[in-house]
Amino acid sequence: MTRWRYAAATDTGLVRQSNQDAVFVNENIAMVADGMGGHAAGEVASAMTIDLIGEGFERDQTVEGLYNAINLANLAVLNDASDHPEHFGMGTTVIVIGLTLDNFGVASPTLFHVGDSRAYQLRDGALRQLSEDHSVAEEWVRMGRLTPEEAAVHPRRHQLTRGVGVEETIAIDVLSLHAQTGDRILLCSDGLSNELTSDEIAEIASPPNSLDEAVAKLIDAAKSAGGHDNISAILIEFDSVSLAEVPIKRTVSTNRPSVAPSSNALGREVTRPKRFTWRVGAVFLVFAGLIGAFVAIMHWYAYSSYYLADDGGTIAIYQGQPSGVLWYHPVKIRDTAYSAAQLVPTDRLALAATISQPTINAAKHYAYYLHSRWMQSRGTAPVTTTTLAQSTTTTVKG
Structure with missing residues (x-):
């Protein structure tokens, strides 16, 4: 835990x-x-x-x-x-x-x-x-x-x-x-x-x-x-810090089948070797550890990267794998200030298939790069200060 x-x-x-x-x-x-x-x-x-x-x-x-x-x-x-x-x-x-x-x-x-x-x-x-x-x-x-x-x-x-x-x-x-x-x-x-x-x-x-x-x-x-x-x-x-805790349900039966004594029984109590008990416990521990490691690796892999996608006409940044991994689903991190419609045709097709990026910073910069390519195709230089001024709303810490 x-x-x-x-x-x-x-x-x-x-x-x-x-x-x-x-x-x-x-x-x-x-x-x-x-x-x-x-x-x-x-x-x-x-x-x-x-x-x-x-x-x-x-x-x-x-x-x-x-x-x-x-x-x-x-x-x-x-x-x-x-x-x-x-x-x-x-x-x-x-x-x-x-x-x-x-x-x-x-x-x-x-x-x-x-x-x-x-x-x-x-x-x-x-x-x-x-x-x-x-x-x-x-x-x-x-x-x-x-x-x-x-x-x-x-x-x-x-x-x-x-x-x-x-x-x-x-x-x-x-x-x-x-x-x-x-x-x-x-x-x-x-x-x-x-x-x-x-x-x-x-x-x-x-x-x-x-x-x-x-x-x-x-x-x-x-x-x-x-x-x-x-x-x-x-x-x-x-x-x-635990990587994972997977409860393992164990069922123990207290009803044992009766065994007729053999003809050469000497009246000694026969017990199950303890080695077998320890082996069973070890198997369970190894099994639990493998499951825990698998869950931890899947969690890391599922959220280790970012990608750009079209979300209602806006270029958005997501964390995770586009198609999800097992029970882990991608999480939307933020909308960018750029429209998916304002892209050159090849970039629009790429965005429709999602564009993977290694970090959130890389995703932000690539979204700006896509927008700047569209601006250049129209013969207009991108103006970075406009986006910042619009998103800021001149809120100053009090």
């Missing part, structure tokens, strides 16, 4: 008058939301999002269930802003890691992400960022228009390209995590990641600091570095 321990904290910081972050963590799910919008609207958005996602995950602890819960939270925040003029423009980021169940009831960690709150993995002292910031500046870094150093000081570094409660449809990044016992996962708002370097985060969040000590030190370090925004952190550590 996969289990984790956790510690969490949130702090207003040294500049903000209120805390618009919301955090929640238990034995099955961890969430950080960073609200935005004036007149406490950001606080409403983040709290509402955390509550609704938590309720949805209680009802359905699958990948699809958690994905749908985030979508429902998005619509709820959007509708609340429409019903209450004082909440106009509110929204929130959200980053979630849940122990999602497959068809066998086996739990594995899955990451869901919208906005610029971050997830990091700590393994053997090495820090790796798991999430991608959904901000204008970071999108430009991925497109090669900015260097990471330029993005760190760019005036649009806090302008989000995605957020919960901003639009009716929401693109959610979904990542299946392959955790090991002892791994630590840090979820945090940008009030932490903007103040501390990766090296500082790795040093503080790693052992020998306990989870509680690490979280407290992270908050204090971010405040010492300026504390310009609300600061939130959840740190979890995996105590145990």
